[in-house]
Structures are given as structure tokens and as C-alpha cells.
Amino acid sequence: MWGRQREASMMYKRTSSRDRSSTFDVEETTALVQNGTEVENTNPSWKLSFPHVLVATLSSFLFGYHLGVVNEPLESISLDLGFNGNTLAEGLVVSMCLGGAFIGSTLSGWIADGVGRRRAFQLCALPMIIGASISATTRNLIGMLLGRFVVGTGMGLGPTVAALYVTEVSPPFVRGTYGAFIQIATCLGLMGSLLIGIPVKEIAGWWRICFWVSIVPAAILCLAMVFCAESPHWLYKKGRTAEAEAEFEKLLGGSHVKSSLAELSKLDRGDDGDIVKFEELLYGRHFRVVFIGSTLFALQQLSGINAIFYFSSSVFKSAGLSSGLANVFVGIANLLGSVVAMVLMDKLGRKALLQWSFFSMAVSMAIQVAASSSYIPGSASLYLSVGGMLMFVLTFALGAGPVPSLLLPEIFPSRIRAKAMAVCMSVHWVINFFVGLLFLRLLEQLGPQLLYSIFGTFCLMAVAFVKRNVVETKGKSLQEIEIALLPQE
Known part of the structure; x- marks a missing residue:
């Protein structure tokens, strides 16, 4: 959308408030x-x-x-x-x-x-x-x-x-x-x-x-x-x-x-000293960065992660495994991905983890689409479905899960940090609610192949969005990040 002017568009206006005396000028x-x-x-x-x-x-x-x-x-x-x-x-x-x-x-x-x-x-x-x-x-x-x-x-x-x-x-x-x-x-x-x-x-x-x-x-x-x-x-x-x-x-x-x-x-x-007005976050000078944060959270939920968690028991049951065992496998995959993310977060950086995470989630959805195809034999279909689901949970926990809640407080200016996070988290909960509410009905009307294809498409959209709009913050102080995002005079 913003293409070559990505860096310029990431710089949003932040006016100075009244001066106060400080121990360090x-x-x-x-x-x-x-x-x-x-x-x-x-x-x-x-x-x-x-x-x-x-x-x-x-x-x-x-x-x-x-x-x-x-x-x-x-x-x-x-x-x-x-x-x-x-x-x-x-x-x-x-x-x-x-x-x-x-x-x-x-x-x-x-x-x-x-x-x-x-x-x-x-x-x-x-x-x-x-x-x-x-x-x-x-x-x-x-x-x-x-x-x-x-x-x-x-x-x-x-x-x-x-x-x-x-x-x-x-x-x-x-x-x-x-x-x-x-x-x-x-x-x-x-x-x-x-x-x-x-x-x-x-x-x-x-x-x-x-x-x-x-x-x-x-x-x-x-x-x-x-x-x-x-x-x-x-x-x-x-x-x-x-x-x-x-x-x-x-x-x-x-x-x-x-x-x-x-x-x-x-x-x-x-x-x-300056009051941050709600309207300022929605269409004021800080709209750009709040839009990035809200979109990241929306794409996180539209990837289908909560629907996958909800539907995992049924998939595992069809493969002959109990729902309790299914929950254990999903929990282990989620925890393992989170631990790996902890190790890589300050080495690879936030942007790389987000891109590879969303891309791998799209691949996982492609595996799910293949598993639901009539061309795949029954036993192979079950193995593909279980494997694709565990891969999806694992790769979500590698980046799409933990990174947004860390990245957004880093890129928000201190003046709006808490309130902008509140707006973005509200978007997260609204999308979460509607995905959970509509998932079973969509599954019934569209079928698993089309629904998984839609989730995979959102994952690919997230890869493109992150590439164009997200800045790397690895190893930088919050002040360095904020100064880097200030408009160049």
C-alpha cells in the first residue's frame, strides 16, 4: 500500500508539550x-x-x-x-x-x-x-x-x-x-x-x-x-x-x-501534561502507528488460531486419540514454540520472527487443505491433518503469538503507549469474539477446504503487511526507537 515510502510513512508527527524543569537537560x-x-x-x-x-x-x-x-x-x-x-x-x-x-x-x-x-x-x-x-x-x-x-x-x-x-x-x-x-x-x-x-x-x-x-x-x-x-x-x-x-x-x-x-x-x-484524546488515536497524528498495531492483532486472530484450538479435539478424535491427549499435544507444541521464540527474539529480531511465523502458518493451512482433499487416502489424510494442526500451533507460538504484544509498546511513543495498547487490545478481543462465534457456522457452510484457505490467505496477507510496515526494534532502547520514528526536519 505504501511501498517504497515505507520508512517515511512510519514517521508520524508528535508535537512537543510544554517544557518542564529537568534534572538533566x-x-x-x-x-x-x-x-x-x-x-x-x-x-x-x-x-x-x-x-x-x-x-x-x-x-x-x-x-x-x-x-x-x-x-x-x-x-x-x-x-x-x-x-x-x-x-x-x-x-x-x-x-x-x-x-x-x-x-x-x-x-x-x-x-x-x-x-x-x-x-x-x-x-x-x-x-x-x-x-x-x-x-x-x-x-x-x-x-x-x-x-x-x-x-x-x-x-x-x-x-x-x-x-x-x-x-x-x-x-x-x-x-x-x-x-x-x-x-x-x-x-x-x-x-x-x-x-x-x-x-x-x-x-x-x-x-x-x-x-x-x-x-x-x-x-x-x-x-x-x-x-x-x-x-x-x-x-x-x-x-x-x-x-x-x-x-x-x-x-x-x-x-x-x-x-x-x-x-x-x-x-x-x-x-x-497533555491529555491524549481518544479521537487522536483513531484519526489524529498517531493514527498510523495505532493502525499498524490494530492490524497486527486483527491478522493474528484472523489467521484462525482460536478456531484451530477449538477444533483440535475433533481432529484428534477422528485420528483415534482422546481429547485429553489432543490438548496435551497442542499444549506442548504451543509451549515449545514459545520457548524457541524466547531464545530467538533478541537474535533474529521481531520482524523476521513475525514474517517466518505467518508464512509457516500459511504452509500449515495448505497442509490442512490437502488433508481435507478427496485425493488423499484416509489414513494419510488424518496424519496430515494432525501434523498440520500441530505445525500451525508451533509456528504461531514462534512469532505471531508473542511478538505483537511486545513490539507495539516498543514502537508507540511514551505519551500514547498505554492508551494505544488499550485500543489495539480491544480490537483483538472483538475479532477474537466474532471468529469464535462464527467458526462452526462457517465450517458448516463453507467446508474445511475453503475455510482453511481463507485462514491461509490472511496469513499471507500478514507476511506482506509486516514486510511493508513493521520496523525492527531488536536491541534498541525505547528512546532510540521513538527518536528514530520522529519526523526528520
């Missing part, structure tokens, strides 16, 4: 950076920031856990609460959290900017504790739906805040690796919910235990955040320079504090 910071005796040139120890990132990823673990917590126990829940056989009620129990998640994600940017990243995590954990308690103790369908909705608000808030926090507290040389922890934690949460649900058919009322268990990591997140560092970027935006300096020391070590503050001072400090 431009001349001082330039002298500081040039003075080799005062600035540490080596990378800071990753061990300092790692515990803070680990606590933050508990929100992602909870996100994955609550996505999968009702899958195995759904039949027992419907029997105990009196709606067994009511497919609409069962569907609402599974998807009600998506409605709450949309609300949570829509408000997440304003919450994160208003109260800070640490308190936003605590506000994320609170509805998960309350909602899980309601679901665990309810005696009717209304109580279950209410509990799932309340949990969903925390689920919607968590991913945005986790992406912001991990991006802002991580040293540049490991930011990609830390970003992949979010996807790994989500996978572990999904697998944990499946494992917890195994005894549900043997032990009466076990599904209530499944909800009670989730309160433990939520409470740990809420309490542990008291001891974690606040985002220095958020503190600096608020004019709390001394506190930002103290947090940088926690995260990077004393020898890197001055150089990190010097990086921050290269940009306008008074950004938070």
Missing part, C-alpha cells in the same frame, strides 16, 4: 553520554530485572488459566447448576469472560496511566479473586456467568499492563526474551487449567476446586507487586524524577542510572 545529558568515565557501557545484569518480570507474568499465567479452566469441567458444571444440554448456556459460560475482557482491555490504558503499572496489576488481580470466588461458590447459572464476567475484566486488563510493564522495565538486550515470557506464562496457565481439571469426572464438586486454586497466584501477584519496581518511564512522565532514578537502580544497577535518565531526557518530558 539536553546539554548535560550529551556531555554525560560522551564522558566515558561516568557512563557504564556494558549491559546491566539481567538478574536485577528478572524477578520483577517474573512477578508480572503471573497475570499472563492467570489469563491462560481462566481461558481454559471451564473446558474440562464444563459438563460437571452444567449438571450441578442445572443447565445440562443447554448449549447456549454452556457457550455463555465459556465465552462470558470475553465480554468482561473487552471492557477491561478498553479501560486498561487509562488505568495504567492513571494509577501506575504496579497498581494496575493489583487491580487486575482483584476481579480475578472476586470472580473466581463467585464462580466457586455459586449455586446457579446466573452466579457462574457473573463470576466469569468479573474474572474477564481482570483478564482484559492484565495483557495490556504486562506488555507495558515488561517493555518498560527490561534492559534492551533482553527485552525480547522477557517479552516471550508472557506467552510462555499463558501457555503454562492453559496447561495448568487442563491438568487441574483431570479429576473432575471422578470427584464430585471438583470443578469448584479448579476455581479456588486460581485465587492463589492472583493473591501472590497482588502482594508481590508491593515489592516490585514501578515503571521508571511512567514515573518520569509524571515528573517524579527522583523516584524514577531509584527504580532504575533496582532494575539496572547504580552504574546505569545516569545513562538511563539521560536517554529519557532526550525526549520531551512534559508529555503527560
Whole structure:
């Protein structure tokens, strides 16, 4: 669409806000950076920031856990609460959290900017504790739906805040690796919910235990955040320079504090003084970068990943494997891909992983199309279908899954970072909802060959979109990225 003028089109206008006094003005910071005796040139120890990132990823673990917590126990829940056989009620129990998640994600940017990243995590954990308690103790369908909705608000808030926090507290040389922890934690949460649900058919009322268990990591997140560092970027935006300096020391070590503050001072400090209007994100000067972020999330969902997760049990059953074993295989493929992405994120870079991930997903869809063809013998068709599905999940976890939530906070200017992430995550949830709602009907009307072809086409569209519009951010500080995206005078 933009072709040769890709780099120019990536540069979007960002006007200066009113000047404020700063501990480091431009001349001082330039002298500081040039003075080799005062600035540490080596990378800071990753061990300092790692515990803070680990606590933050508990929100992602909870996100994955609550996505999968009702899958195995759904039949027992419907029997105990009196709606067994009511497919609409069962569907609402599974998807009600998506409605709450949309609300949570829509408000997440304003919450994160208003109260800070640490308190936003605590506000994320609170509805998960309350909602899980309601679901665990309810005696009717209304109580279950209410509990799932309340949990969903925390689920919607968590991913945005986790992406912001991990991006802002991580040293540049490991930011990609830390970003992949979010996807790994989500996978572990999904697998944990499946494992917890195994005894549900043997032990009466076990599904209530499944909800009670989730309160433990939520409470740990809420309490542990008291001891974690606040985002220095958020503190600096608020004019709390001394506190930002103290947090940088926690995260990077004393020898890197001055150089990190010097990086921050290269940009306008008074950004938070100007209110970011919602319209500004939709058609103002920041529309371009928000459009890129929203499109990435939309293509991620239109690739068919959630439909594949939903349909995997049926494919494995037709191959003679149990749904439980199918979930284990899919979970292992998802986790393995996430671990490989963690290793490669800061070596190959975000853009390369995205392109190869989407391309490989398109190949996986081509395998699925071939498997559903009448020209392939029955046994070969089953093997191709299972192999293609596992390949799709694996390659999704390599790039299309973890990269967007890491890349977008990197390319968004600090002034709009939280609110732009909220807009993009809202798009993610809307597409997620409609794909899940329409998948079975489309499968019935179009057939697997055409539907898989459509998913594969979206994957190829994503390859072209990433090539033309996404910039590489590997190894760069957030300030370097933002300065690179400023218009050239």
C-alpha cells in the first residue's frame, strides 16, 4: 500500500508539550553520554530485572488459566447448576469472560496511566479473586456467568499492563526474551487449567476446586507487586524524577542510572501534561502507528488460531486419540514454540520472527487443505491433518503469538503507549469474539477446504503487511526507537 515510502510513512508527527524543569537537560545529558568515565557501557545484569518480570507474568499465567479452566469441567458444571444440554448456556459460560475482557482491555490504558503499572496489576488481580470466588461458590447459572464476567475484566486488563510493564522495565538486550515470557506464562496457565481439571469426572464438586486454586497466584501477584519496581518511564512522565532514578537502580544497577535518565531526557518530558484524546488515536497524528498495531492483532486472530484450538479435539478424535491427549499435544507444541521464540527474539529480531511465523502458518493451512482433499487416502489424510494442526500451533507460538504484544509498546511513543495498547487490545478481543462465534457456522457452510484457505490467505496477507510496515526494534532502547520514528526536519 505504501511501498517504497515505507520508512517515511512510519514517521508520524508528535508535537512537543510544554517544557518542564529537568534534572538533566539536553546539554548535560550529551556531555554525560560522551564522558566515558561516568557512563557504564556494558549491559546491566539481567538478574536485577528478572524477578520483577517474573512477578508480572503471573497475570499472563492467570489469563491462560481462566481461558481454559471451564473446558474440562464444563459438563460437571452444567449438571450441578442445572443447565445440562443447554448449549447456549454452556457457550455463555465459556465465552462470558470475553465480554468482561473487552471492557477491561478498553479501560486498561487509562488505568495504567492513571494509577501506575504496579497498581494496575493489583487491580487486575482483584476481579480475578472476586470472580473466581463467585464462580466457586455459586449455586446457579446466573452466579457462574457473573463470576466469569468479573474474572474477564481482570483478564482484559492484565495483557495490556504486562506488555507495558515488561517493555518498560527490561534492559534492551533482553527485552525480547522477557517479552516471550508472557506467552510462555499463558501457555503454562492453559496447561495448568487442563491438568487441574483431570479429576473432575471422578470427584464430585471438583470443578469448584479448579476455581479456588486460581485465587492463589492472583493473591501472590497482588502482594508481590508491593515489592516490585514501578515503571521508571511512567514515573518520569509524571515528573517524579527522583523516584524514577531509584527504580532504575533496582532494575539496572547504580552504574546505569545516569545513562538511563539521560536517554529519557532526550525526549520531551512534559508529555503527560497533555491529555491524549481518544479521537487522536483513531484519526489524529498517531493514527498510523495505532493502525499498524490494530492490524497486527486483527491478522493474528484472523489467521484462525482460536478456531484451530477449538477444533483440535475433533481432529484428534477422528485420528483415534482422546481429547485429553489432543490438548496435551497442542499444549506442548504451543509451549515449545514459545520457548524457541524466547531464545530467538533478541537474535533474529521481531520482524523476521513475525514474517517466518505467518508464512509457516500459511504452509500449515495448505497442509490442512490437502488433508481435507478427496485425493488423499484416509489414513494419510488424518496424519496430515494432525501434523498440520500441530505445525500451525508451533509456528504461531514462534512469532505471531508473542511478538505483537511486545513490539507495539516498543514502537508507540511514551505519551500514547498505554492508551494505544488499550485500543489495539480491544480490537483483538472483538475479532477474537466474532471468529469464535462464527467458526462452526462457517465450517458448516463453507467446508474445511475453503475455510482453511481463507485462514491461509490472511496469513499471507500478514507476511506482506509486516514486510511493508513493521520496523525492527531488536536491541534498541525505547528512546532510540521513538527518536528514530520522529519526523526528520
